Amino acid sequence: MNPQLEKCLELLHGKISDAVYNDLFANLELSNVTDRRVSVLFPAGKDVKAYLPYKVLLEMSWQEATGQHLEFEFQHPEANPSVSTPTNEFCQSIKLAEEFSFENFVVGDKSKLAFSAAFAVAENPDHSKYNPLFIYGASGLGKTHLLQAIGNYILGNATGKVVRYIPANDFQREYTESIRNGNTNEWSSFYRNDVDVLLIDDIQNWSGSTETQNEFFHIFNTLHQAGKQIVLTSDAPAAEVKSLSDRLVSRFSSGLTVDIQPPALETREAILRKKAINSHLDISDDVFAYLAENIEGSVRPLEAAIVRLAMQSSLLKQDISISLARQVVADIIPNIKRRVGIESVIHAVSQYFEVPEDKLLEAGRGTKEVAHARQVAMYLMKTLTTLSLKSVGMRFGNRDHSTVMHAIKTIENEMREDATFSRVVETLKANIH
Numbered sequence: 167m168n169p170q171l172e173k174c175l176e177l178l179h180g181k182i183s184d185a186v187y188n189d190l191f192a193n194l195e196l197s198n199v200t201d202r203r204v205s206v207l208f209p210a211g212k213d214v215k216a217y218l219p220y221k222v223l224l225e226m227s228w229q230e231a232t233g234q235h236l237e238f239e240f241q242h243p244e245a246n247p248s249v250s251t252p253t254n255e256f257c258q259s260i261k262l263a264e265e266f267s268f269e270n271f272v273v274g275d276k277s278k279l280a281f282s283a284a285f286a287v288a289e290n291p292d293h294s295k296y297n298p299l300f301i302y303g304a305s306g307l308g309k310t311h312l313l314q315a316i317g318n319y320i321l322g323n324a325t326g327k328v329v330r331y332i333p334a335n336d337f338q339r340e341y342t343e344s345i346r347n348g349n350t351n352e353w354s355s356f357y358r359n360d361v362d363v364l365l366i367d368d369i370q371n372w373s374g375s376t377e378t379q380n381e382f383f384h385i386f387n388t389l390h391q392a393g394k395q396i397v398l399t400s401d402a403p404a405a406e407v408k409s410l411s412d413r414l415v416s417r418f419s420s421g422l423t424v425d426i427q428p429p430a431l432e433t434r435e436a437i438l439r440k441k442a443i444n445s446h447l448d449i450s451d452d453v454f455a456y457l458a459e460n461i462e463g464s465v466r467p468l469e470a471a472i473v474r475l476a477m478q479s480s481l482l483k484q485d486i487s488i489s490l491a492r493q494v495v496a497d498i499i500p501n502i503k504r505r506v507g508i509e510s511v512i513h514a515v516s517q518y519f520e521v522p523e524d525k526l527l528e529a530g531r532g533t534k535e536v537a538h539a540r541q542v543a544m545y546l547m548k549t550l551t552t553l554s555l556k557s558v559g560m561r562f563g564n565r566d567h568s569t570v571m572h573a574i575k576t577i578e579n580e581m582r583e584d585a586t587f588s589r590v591v592e593t594l595k596a597n598i599h
């Protein structure tokens with residue numbers, strides 16, 4: 167057995183009962199390790215669902231054994247090839263993550279529309295009303311999850327449809343390689359003629375490449391005219407993706423565009439509960455409430471909190487208590503936005519710059535001093551809260567997002583050039599709660 171997996175399984179054994187270990191893990195084999203993921207083969211006769219609850223524990227044990235935090239993927243040794251995404255000589259197969267399913271997605275008010283549209287497309291990829299479907303939102307809000315859930319659902323229904331999921335970066339790399347190898351026509355023909363459902367992730371990553379965009383424009387048109395479903399994700403609406411060609415913006419906007427916003431408090435708690443159940447963790451209501459209250463924005467830190475709690479409680483042999491949760495949040499919090507009240511930002515800026523709060527918030531420009539203090543407040547609000555540019559603008563006399571962006575750039579430049587001013591802003595930042 168691979169020595170790293172052996173060590174990892176030994177550590178896992180310490181965390182679960184002998185019976186579960188012998189039943190599920192004694193005959194696990196390593197299939198492949200990449201810089202992101204460990205793929206393991208489980209024995210024939212077992213169901214992947216039996217392994218999923220132990221995924222987090224396995225990932226923790228792997229991290230303890232090797233120092234690397236990698237995702238675990240469970241493969242059946244006689245996997246039915248129709249359950250993976252297609253491949254040919256030009257395109258590497260990219261497996262969908264099984265856990266990215268509709269069942270595992272917690273639907274909240276801020277993701278309801280995106281979920282419903284994704285589900286409608288998955289149920290009816292032939293005659294979907296939403297073609298293309300364009301899903302956008304900030305990082306870690308579930309865009310890849312929904313995109314892959316569409317693929318998993320269609321493949322799971324064994325309709326024989328060819329589903330191709332590919333991150334935009336990989337698509338660009340394939341295209342470049344096809345030029346180098348002189349087989350661009352064959353490569354492009356695969357996408358135009360062999361694919362029934364095309365799922366492209368993170369299209370904002372094409373902003374630098376006109377050639378890739380041109381090539382995709384033709385692939386898009388062929389698929390669309392043939393009634394093949396296309397789903398795209400991005401970190402911004404098509405019209406706001408930097409350097410995306412006008413004709414792609416217009417194509418991408420011709421179907422349905424939906425956004426995903428950061429989950430609200432109740433949804434964050436529901437996500438935490440789901441992740442804890444999937445990992446067989448026993449967590450009390452007050453710990454869930456504490457984590458959901460204190461971790462906002464992306465879902466990734468919520469997941470990280472669950473993994474850390476599991477790891478800490480297993481290493482320290484402690485129950486998952488509120489004080490353990492506090493430690494975990496304190497570890498994670500420097501990497502995520504703190505919960506800062508909008509009012510505290512306004513109050514602190516108003517006090518420091520001696521500008522009345524209503525002057526900061528009014529629609530007119532006001533004096534030079536007021537305009538400058540307002541720019542600082544906008545900068546701090548965008549830096550310390552999870553508000554979007556648009557929402558920040560709305561708070562300040564309904565200004566539009568480009569005004570906020572300009573304010574942020576101005577303050578950043580000033581901070582770079584003026585060390586004293588930079589210290590003032592950093593001190594304000596540190597003192598706003």
Ligand SMILES: Nc1ncnc2c1ncn2[C@@H]1O[C@H](COP(=O)(O)OP(=O)(O)OP(=O)(O)O)[C@@H](O)[C@H]1O
Pocket residue numbers: 266270271272273274277303304305306307308309310311312368401437465466469
């Ligand atoms: N509503 C949700 N319910 C359950 N899990 C979620 C939800 N939203 C996100 N997640 C989980 O959070 C993690 C990050 O989600 P995902 O990779 O889909 O984000 P993303 O929006 O594609 O981010 P990026 O733009 O950085 O690629 C995944 O493990 C996903 O399962």
